[in-house]
Amino acid sequence: MAVLKVIEVLANSEKSWEDATRKAVKHASKSVKNIRSVYVQDQSASVKDGEVADFRVNLKITFEVN
Known part of the structure; x- marks a missing residue:
């Protein structure tokens, strides 16, 4: 049986x-x-001077715990 964990990560x-x-x-x-x-x-x-400056994501990463 696998045990999985989820973490939240922000990136741009x-x-x-x-x-x-x-x-x-x-x-x-x-x-x-x-x-x-x-x-x-x-x-x-995010927008700066009428242009998209950067793209941002909020992720949930699932990984197996040993």
Whole structure:
């Protein structure tokens, strides 16, 4: 039987929501092992001078606990 844990992670990117998601998973995987899935809970963007400045994601990362 596997025991899974969920953590919440916030990330941003100047490129896209997808890039922010990839960055979050890559960074989390440095300290969290056995990542199984990621759920994008929320997306937003900041605007500066009438342009999108960066894309933000709020993720839930699920990983297996040994």
